[in-house]
Amino acid sequence: MQLLMALLTGLIFGLGLIISGMTDPSKVIGFLDLAGKWDPSLAFVMGGAILVGLFAFRFAATRKQAILGGPIRLTTMRHIDRRLVLGALAFGAGWGLAGYCPGPALASLATGGSKPLIFTIAMLAGMAIFEIRERITRLAAKKAA
Amino acid sequence: MIDLEHFTPWSSLAGGLLIGVATAMFLLFNGRIAGISGIVGGLLRPIAGDIGWRIAFVAGLAGAPLVYGLAAGLPLVHVDADIATLVVAGLLVGLGTRYGSGCTSGHGVCGLSQLSPRSVAATAAFMLAGFVTVFIVRHLIV
Numbered sequence: 001m002q003l004l005m006a007l008l009t010g011l012i013f014g015l016g017l018i019i020s021g022m023t024d025p026s027k028v029i030g031f032l033d034l035a036g037k038w039d040p041s042l043a044f045v046m047g048g049a050i051l052v053g054l055f056a057f058r059f060a061a062t063r064k065q066a067i068l069g070g071p072i073r074l075t076t077m078r079h080i081d082r083r084l085v086l087g088a089l090a091f092g093a094g095w096g097l098a099g100y101c102p103g104p105a106l107a108s109l110a111t112g113g114s115k116p117l118i119f120t121i122a123m124l125a126g127m128a129i130f131e132i133r134e135r136i137t138r139l140a141a142k143k144a145a
Numbered sequence: 146m147i148d149l150e151h152f153t154p155w156s157s158l159a160g161g162l163l164i165g166v167a168t169a170m171f172l173l174f175n176g177r178i179a180g181i182s183g184i185v186g187g188l189l190r191p192i193a194g195d196i197g198w199r200i201a202f203v204a205g206l207a208g209a210p211l212v213y214g215l216a217a218g219l220p221l222v223h224v225d226a227d228i229a230t231l232v233v234a235g236l237l238v239g240l241g242t243r244y245g246s247g248c249t250s251g252h253g254v255c256g257l258s259q260l261s262p263r264s265v266a267a268t269a270a271f272m273l274a275g276f277v278t279v280f281i282v283r284h285l286i287v
């Protein structure tokens with residue numbers, strides 16, 4: 001049941017991305033291009049999603065468990081550090097270069113030809129480099145201890 | 146100057162609401178955050194019992210254009226970036242979202258919905274970098 005719900009939510013999320021225009025990189029870049037002809041559409045995407053999100057997260061805080069069982073896993077991290085800011089800056093630069101962020105890239109794979117595929121492979125490689133570096137750091141820390 | 150020719154307030158709002166509904170369903174039914182980079186990143190650090198839901202979500206996401214295509218013609222998209230740019234951009238997005246613990250969905254939607262200061266900072270940082278990058282590429286280099 002949990003898997004079916006995950007599949008369904010992924011599907012609805014993807015349909016939302018397509019309908020909103022997020023899967024069109026030229027539209028994303030049109031939003032990021034403040035100095036050119038500016039297309040504010042993406043502010044409406046975020047606004048709409050957050051509007052529903054505000055209620056959902058407030059409601060979730062009153063519940064002890066998820067409807068399908070198990071805990072509701074919220075991030076408890078609150079600190080703002082270098083890693084967070086530098087990571088977000090790098091992400092933003094990549095987003096501005098191609099016009100893809102992770103969700104729209106995945107939602108374009110099946111129909112978008114080679115460009116979203118190339119982007120996605122590079123994105124997965126970036127994520128894999130992160131995992132490898134994290135593993136090396138953990139091993140070094142273990143050795144030092 | 147606003148680009149009225151490409152401005153789509155209603156369909157973008159509708160799509161945004163749909164993204165919000167998916168986020169709410171995933172949170173309330175599965176107890177999980179619909180942050181795409183976190184869901185995909187977790188597949189590269191496989192932990193037993195923590196893989197199935199990630200694959201199911203990504204399958205739904207990746208299948209969305211096929212389902213949409215059954216009901217209506219897919220909207221036309223335009224990718225300006227060349228291959229080399231796509232590779233650099235993809236690496237930056239992959240590394241950046243993992244070091245920064247999230248992307249437009251995790252920080253921009255889920256984090257801002259919780260008014261998390263960490264997500265506000267991350268969202269401000271990636272938006273700023275996006276604005277600056279597009280300004281450099283579109284107005285300084287060309």
